[in-house]
Amino acid sequence: MPGPIQSIERAAAILRLLARGSGRLGVVEIAESLELAKGTAHGILRTLAGVGFVEQDRDTGKYRLGAALLHLGSSHLDVNELRSRAINWADALAARSGEAVRIGAPRQGRVLVVHHVFRPDDSPQTLDTGSLLPLHATALGKVLLAYDAALLASWRSAEPEAYTRRTLAPAALTRALAEVRRAGWAAERGEMVPGEAGIAAPIRGHGGIVVGAIGVSGAEDRICEPSGTPKPRLAEQVRDAARAVSRDLVASR
Numbered sequence: 001m002p003g004p005i006q007s008i009e010r011a012a013a014i015l016r017l018l019a020r021g022s023g024r025l026g027v028v029e030i031a032e033s034l035e036l037a038k039g040t041a042h043g044i045l046r047t048l049a050g051v052g053f054v055e056q057d058r059d060t061g062k063y064r065l066g067a068a069l070l071h072l073g074s075s076h077l078d079v080n081e082l083r084s085r086a087i088n089w090a091d092a093l094a095a096r097s098g099e100a101v102r103i104g105a106p107r108q109g110r111v112l113v114v115h116h117v118f119r120p121d122d123s124p125q126t127l128d129t130g131s132l133l134p135l136h137a138t139a140l141g142k143v144l145l146a147y148d149a150a151l152l153a154s155w156r157s158a159e160p161e162a163y164t165r166r167t168l169a170p171a172a173l174t175r176a177l178a179e180v181r182r183a184g185w186a187a188e189r190g191e192m193v194p195g196e197a198g199i200a201a202p203i204r205g206h207g208g209i210v211v212g213a214i215g216v217s218g219a220e221d222r223i224c225e226p227s228g229t230p231k232p233r234l235a236e237q238v239r240d241a242a243r244a245v246s247r248d249l250v251a252s253r
Helices: 006-018 027-034 038-050 067-072 079-097 139-146 149-157 170-183 232-252
Strands: 054-056 063-065 100-107 110-117 186-189 196-204 210-219
Touching (some): 006 054, 006 063, 027 038, 027 149, 079 100, 079 210, 079 232, 100 139, 139 170, 139 186, 139 196, 196 232, 210 232
Antiparallel strands (some): 054 063, 100 110, 186 196
């Protein structure tokens, strides 16, 4: 049986991206959200526009869904499916890293924790499942912002709270998100809670669209090197777990 056609998967991912958030995105925003070359994204958009699936605003140059596809509405992955596909990998990541693991998805302009695995020791811990965390001050949230231009635009229109002296200002966050896209993972150190740190990586569905994030969190001295940089071993473990969950999500459809 022939395998999937990549160009069609990418076109579907672009339509899903346009179907959520503000629904008006430029070529660069779409390319960065899906990790596509700008030329590739432009070619797909031109083809979709040719058949009426997307429309381009003449004034801004940004794209939106064509009238025939507006009924698609929101394309967010059901959080129960995300949790069910990720739960085994989250348990394994907690066991390997020795840290707490959280899985997050975008919800109401924040990060909804859809699953939380306690750190595998006897220390007192509080269950975070169901909590809404800030996008800009958590590793999970930075991942979601880095790959969702509509979510980022919505966040920028609000007034982000400075939780600690290390919480990134908008300009610094923009630079940090570019680094997230380059490295493939995000980190935070004392940006929401002093003394706590985290590392997270994107979970991708069909067509490469980011549908959530998985990450570890804990005390700074366990997550980071003495220099303050995240421990490479933990970053690699988080990325491996994210890729495994992504493979399971794609295989389930």
